[in-house]
Amino acid sequence: MHVTLTINDTKHSLDLDPRTTLLDAIRSHAGLTGTKKGCDHGQCGACTVMVNGRRINSCLSLAVMHDGDAVTTIEGLGTPEALSPLQAAFLETDGFQCGYCTPGQICSATAMLEEIRAGWPSHVSETLDGPALPTEAEIAERMSGNLCRCSAYPNIVAAIRLAAAEREDAA
Template sequence: METELTINGRQYRLELDPRTTLLDALRHHLGLTGSKKGCDHGQCGACTVMVNGRRINACLTLACMHDGDEITTIEGIGQPGNLSPLQQAFQSEDGFQCGYCTPGQICSATAMLEEIAEGWPSHATEDLDETPKLTPAEISERMSGNLCRCSAYPNIVDAIRKAAGESA
């Protein structure tokens, strides 16, 4: 099945089996290996990418479902020597250890910060009439779909707050 995807600002036309997940298309057909295959069941968040600005688990969706969509992977967020503020904060706050989950964490956090800026509440939002505050509880709730086996969670929260201009 022919599928056209815009990934990190570049258009790709792929001939794929309709059962190919977005994650497998990225990793095996396009060589974009930043997104990781962790559990392959949507439970760990290692495969998180952004589709049309919203974070999704790439292992749970078929590539053909995103024909014409704008997809951003970790490779589209920053490059060595030109890191995004969030990537810089992950480095300075030691928000990673083994690094396996880091691409998914950064993609998820990038989209999460946009959700907060747009005023989207979460289960942890205290006042639904105001823009959610970037508290540790709010970040933890919103990032709960991204697991870190090394348990760098406090540093990840600090990195997100730093990138957003909050005090850690």
């Protein structure tokens, strides 16, 4: 089937087996292997990308469901020479070890901070309608769909808080 995806502002016209997941389309057909496959079942979050600005597990979605969608992957957030604030913060706090879950963590965190800014509540929020804040508890709760077996969690939370604080300062 023919599918057109805009990945990191570049249009990809792909001819795909309808069984192809969005994850495999990104990795094997668009050649962007920064997005990782950890479980292929929506259990680990390593494949997290942003579709039209929202984070999703790309392994749980078929590519044909995303014809015309705009996808942002880890490669679209920054480069080794020009890191995004979250990428720089992960590097600074050692928010990873083996690095395999890291692209998913960073894509997830990028979208998650927008969710907090938009006031979306979480399981640990005090109220459903109050402003949401990037506290340790909120971040840990909202990032729990991204597993890290090296268990860099304390450093991941620190990285996200650092990036969030820098953005507050800049605002």
